[in-house]
Amino acid sequence: MASFQPAMADITLTRDDMKFIAALVYEQAGIVIREHKEAMTRGRLARRVKALGMSSVAEYCAFLKTPQAAGELPELINAVTTNHTAFFRERHHFDHLRREVMPRLLQERSQRRGRIRIWSSACSSGEEAYSIAASCREAIGARGDLDFRILATDIDTDILARAEAGIYPAELFERLPPDVKPLLKLEPGAGRGEARIAEELRRMIAFKRLNLIERWPMSGPFDVIFCRNVFIYFDTQTKASILDRFVALLSPGGFLYLGHSESLPQPHPHLRLIGRTIYERTA
Ligand SMILES: C[S@@+](CC[C@H](N)C(=O)[O-])C[C@H]1O[C@@H](n2cnc3c(N)ncnc32)[C@H](O)[C@@H]1O
Structure with missing residues (x-):
């Protein structure tokens, strides 16, 4: 036949x-x-x-x-696009955010209604943005006076749809260190073998398509910008131009996190290296 x-x-x-x-x-x-x-x-x-x-x-x-x-x-x-990512990837960034940055921001904002903005600028399938939300949620606690938002962007529309759904294979969470797993507040029942990030974390994040080499619609300022494991795909000129635009959007005293194998294309007059791929905007 x-x-x-x-x-x-x-x-x-x-x-x-x-x-x-x-x-x-x-x-x-x-x-x-x-x-x-x-x-x-x-x-x-x-x-x-x-x-x-x-x-x-x-x-x-x-x-x-x-x-x-x-x-x-x-x-x-x-x-x-290469979308490889993970929850709490490069864990030291989330520890820094949780232990150093959030207490400082909350103290600074304690006198008045506080606005805190964090940008995950190449968020892929969302693990980075949810790890940020999970790291900040506890610190925010019941402070109803805080205007806290995470913007999570990527050029890839397919991957953004997955990020927004917040549903992942349950096995991804099994490998997480026991002290960070509860922070993600997983909801069971998304589907067989799947788990969903809790709504209280999902609503802290706005996912949008944004191409880093095009015009950006936001006016900032941001307190923290994550730009991790995407500079490796760009040439020096593109990196330098994006970096200048990050600095313009970061508040003085704000932080920029790069990926583990990334560094500034050249020293930046307004960025100071303060930890492993952690930069602070100086003025
Ligand atoms: C390797 S992932 C990094 C994900 C996450 N930041 C991390 O470190 O785990 C790189 C991401 O950069 C995105 N990307 C590549 N070029 C981009 C561009 N021009 N604008 C915005 N995102 C871009 C890709 O779609 C991909 O999701």
Whole structure:
């Protein structure tokens, strides 16, 4: 009997198409795709080829060169982003936030109605933003006079939808250190093998799409900015320009957290290194 398997797409990625994709992704998102990432890029493009029912990566690249492809560009960016993240990743940042920053901010805001703003600027699937909420919730306690908000943004619309739902495989939480797991106040019953972050933490966060290399709609100021494990995808010029804009949005005495392998592209006159990838805005 004949079998009717769908024809496999041709996922060959030519050198020219690789160059074209790298240039397009750089222009759209500031992400630098180096030549040695060719196999990974091919695999990620293959997913879009399949989703669109196309027959080859070459056909997809040809489509991207047409005016009709404008609506596909966000999907291309969603496909090429690396979203790896974890709850309480780089734990020392959350300990610093909880033990040093929050008590200081709460004291400063004790005389008047206090506004506290924290930005998770490449939040991926939300683990970073929920870890921030979990680290601050206890300190805020019952202070009804506080106007506390977390803004969590990312360029990737698929990953943001997952972040906003706040539902994760339960096994992710099993590996967490026992002292931080209760802070997430998990609700059971989201689905088999899943757990959901409690509503009281979810409502502390606004998730929005934001491209770090485009104009930002917020006027700030922020008390704390997390920008972790995204600078590694940018070149020096892009990093320097984003950093200047972070500093302009940070209140004096505010904090910037970078990822473990990241550093400032060059010393910044208004940022002082005060801990492991923790910077304080000086003036
Ligand atoms: C590796 S994840 C880091 C997640 C989290 N900050 C952490 O450290 O665990 C990098 C995130 O940066 C996002 N990203 C890449 N380019 C971006 C851009 N131009 N604007 C905003 N987000 C971007 C990706 O979509 C991805 O979710």
